Amino acid sequence: MRRKLDGADRAIVERLSRDARVSNREIAEQLGVTEGTVRGRVKRMEEEKLIRITAVTNIDRFKDAALAYIWIEVERSGQTREVAAKLAEIAELGFVGVMLGRADILAITMVRNAEHLAEFVHQRISVIGGVRGTRSTLGVNFIKHDYRMARIVS
């Protein structure tokens, strides 16, 4: 279990989740703590993988971009972890999770259209040893994604 953020951590993260380019000094002034406190806590949270400070780009700014959900079934249940690990290496996949229900693994990626999705699944997913079959769903309207939340893995 990862530790939960305490009150001071959360106050810092709340500020960073809107604009992480803000300086430690500015955050310190707003919260009435020292700059060293802010710097130390941010460093610790990053090192413990409680937060990740990163650039996100607006999917609306990219032409012909749709989110695709790919549900994967493996040949034998014992292969699930191994197949998921191989999937996690595919750069184009933004999410890979071992699931309970609906399928063995869920992978999410961004594609240009249905044709591109079919090609991606055929060439990159179906060829992985242990993959028995896939079911894909193409997004037509990406309404919300709260980028402030994710499972921080690496």
Add this chain to the structure above:
Amino acid sequence: MDAAAPVMNDLSSPPQTQQIDLDATDQAIIDLLRKDGRMPFRAIARALDVAENTVRARVRRMEESDTMRVVAVTDIEAAGYGMLLAIGVQVEGRSPETVARELAAIAEVFSVNVVVGAQDIEILVVAEDQAALNILITDKLGAIPGVRRLTPALALDVLKNQPDWVPFHAA
């Protein structure tokens, strides 16, 4: 909910902005900031062999046009959520878009996609524990008019989660 409230507030919708074209320098800046969002402008400039003012101006342009943001992403477990689920939503009697917007207003629903296929909407949700999940599914999601059926799958293990591309007009 209390544990995570500060990082779970809904985003305000930004105003409509001009679309800009990204060149190789912009893309290189984004790539560096994806790896380290707090990399100093000076270090970025040095890495790309351009002037620091150029980097500063490019970042500001991408931020002001709502093309890129540098943000802190919080681990869901650190935020107090022990469970992550992918739920398919079948809709009847209302448009999927309308139902999707109502789903998007719920803080624990952190991703909402209108899709084509057996499901009408795919959502990703988090819950603190089983009791909270029960309330979320039955009393919140299931109570939305037009929601006919919810088909959930629980994530046992998330091996990768790097949502680098997201819509900025989040509800």
